[in-house]
Amino acid sequence: MTHAVLKIVVVGHVDHGKSTLVGRLLNDTGSLPHGKLEAVKAASEKRGVAFEWAFLLDALQAERDQGITIDTTQIRLKTKPRETIIIDAPGHREFLKNMITGASSADAAILVVDAVEGLQEQTRRHGYLLHLLGLRQVVVAVNKMDAVDYRPERFAEVSDQVQSYLSEIGVTAAHIVPLSAYKGDNVVARAKVLAWHAGPTLIEALSGFKSQALSTELPLRFPVQDVLKLDDRRILVGRIESGRLRVGDEILFSPSGKSARINSIENWGGKVPVIAAIAGQAIGITLDDHIFVERGQVGSHPIAAPRESRVFRVNLFWLGNHALEPGQRYKLRLATSEQVVEVERILKVVDLDDLKSEAITKVDRHAVAEVVLLAKGALALDEFPENARLGRFVLVDGYDIVGGGIVASADAEVARLAEAVKSRNLFPVGHRASLEARWLLNGHKGGVIWLTGLSGAGKSTIAMEVEHQLLRKGRQVYVLDGDNLRQGLNSDLGFSPEDRTENIRRVGEVAHLFAQAGAIVITAFISPYQADRDRVRTIQPEAFHEVYVKAGVPECAKRDPKGLYAKAIKGLIPEFTGISAPYEAPEEPEMTVETEGHSVESSVAQLLDYIESAFALENRENESALRG
Amino acid sequence: MNDLDALEQQSLFILREAFSRIEKLALLWSIGKDSCAVLWLVKKAFFGHVPFPIVHVDTGCKMDGMIEFRDKLAKDWNLPLIVGQNTAALKQGIGPQMGRVTCCEALKTDGLKAIVAEHGFKGIIAGIRRDEEGTRAKERVFSPRGVDSAWNLHDQPPEFWDQYTTSVPSGASIRIHPILHWTELDIWRYIERENIPVVDLYFDNGEGQRYRSLGCAPCTSPIQSRASSIAGIVAELETTTVSERSGRAQDKESEDAFEKLRANGYM
Structure with missing residues (x-):
């Protein structure tokens, strides 16, 4: 029982007769x-008004009062062999966002042009947007032929006009049909008065169009929607946007660069295990390794990964009330990822009246433009022509979607274009900025992740990897460890209990200075005494996160990465924690990372999970038991 | 994937999107076929779990068998059910005799607003569909509501490429419509395929009539029908030209009654 539905959008200038x-x-x-x-x-x-066909659709009082269609409606036509869904889009210029809402989900378009008026401003605009939205199946309806006495000469004039415009913007009309919606000529029934037209009626033209095919043959793109923690399992949910996957496949997650194999494809209530899934399916998978994965990352096969880019050239349509200008920042959403972007430069604004592209400094509401965007962190994406699903995005300002666009290019050339910007501070902070202002700019809170544990427990290894991962995501992060502090600021200190205490005091102060600058600071010090750690906590308790990196002395002595345990056991190092000096395990740490019997990957993932939720700005809530 | 699969997969995507993006969600359960289908989709989306409360706004005059059905399913499926009622209005004797629209607003719209306020729900999932009725046809999948739950249908946000409006100012909320793109026929085919429980009132029990849409007893009338099984209903719907809500009296108080109800926060 596979019957695809054909979704059609009807666009065109106001009063050219779309609703009719x-x-x-x-x-x-x-x-x-x-x-x-x-x-x-x-x-x-x-x-007391004459009936009009458009009234049928204008089910709303307000619409009838104003005499124009306000919003997109979806209407089903009982056509054979498949149903058609008509999306009636409004012609009023102010309601462009509704037209885009409608047209973005369509398979094909009817562009309605008045035989009397010919090509008008919105005919051009809508035509261009169809092109931007990737709609390639277009039929032109030259309407109101009754008002030009069904003259083939007038039809030919309007056809030529429309065709030459469409070819300029790269759209080819499958058919151009002369018709009268009011009279019902050549819509469904062929009209005798239009017998000179050899081509199809409108309904015949539509029947030749195809429903949008799902891109199962393109490389796999699996944007992660959420990580659900259910029955002790972590289930990654999301929709396969293109390609296919199978149990056992190695999946690379971008932009983190981590990979693992698919352990299972979840199939609740199903009778047989699912071993494969294809584009269009909203699935849940489990992995064979606990790697850090979160919403926004894109799963792919390692040999055909998406691009990772911070700088890209886009074509966009702007719906915001305020003009888009260079230097402004928006949230960009692409598939399930979200990143702050800055408008690096406006390359051109397209003037739809004559298609001249002029260099302009801002993009006004309803304009179409070519722009370079600079993201705070790397985004996994494709160029639009390669893979539309991962090559299109929306821009969000505050609560509102204010624009949409397609990634025209994310290659080295664009990166060079923005080269000059790199030296410039991307997100500058004024001198009198509050801590909250810094957090907003960074997109996360600042604070101290205080790792404590025995030498060899894995503190530095975990700290460095976590720092690396957070940096890739555009977070402000820095690791303080013995290497960068004992060599400078603390070079006067030794390892006596007093000196250890002073060492930790200074590290604590420095860490909190970084935190006040908005950064996530990760410290990697043995810091064996509870009292010392408590003192650091008192500097700014709400920003202090004590993390116990736990591994026993025998395990650490076995690892002994620097050969210190061997020396300490021989008595060559005095006051070595765990051997000849005490270690006081944290009494109430914010979290404990067990490293004995667990991979570094899994420890890193655990800590990243914690940081991402503890340092998130907007409480991305639903703190139910399900949250992974 | 066949057409039902495609509809289902899109709904799962929407439900997970709501869960991932919106704090404090709840699902509105009218006990009708559509919200029962949504309930089933929630279980599918979260692998057997129902991770947010299920809210039923009880008007105190639901039809026979609906409340029993609700309580049994809530028990069988272990649903986190919240039942709300506008007891103040019921005490005042509000009923359809005071005007059907007034009654709907007091018992359903205000009843819902009270529950939303009490629990601080930010997102309400509702099982409405575009093909039900003209104003619902204009809905967004994620539909922001003002502080008083009002729907500004003349200035709805753009919604394209499955990017939804998922945050609103404090005090405002979002309605989420995971089966907006389904039809009545799709729902029945799906209920049949998945074996989803529904109230018996939808079937003819030998008297030559059945209910096509369920609501409150005083304002809901049956249609003439011999359909006593889902297959019978499917066959009937494939040829009917009668609208689904034809048995719902509150829609017909005036030409724009339903639009006004919805603009004020009705589901």
């Missing part, structure tokens, strides 16, 4: 509910 056409299609395909036509006719009569 849809009303006519509804009626002539027998798709109206019983009595609907009569009810609307009666209501028109009651209101």
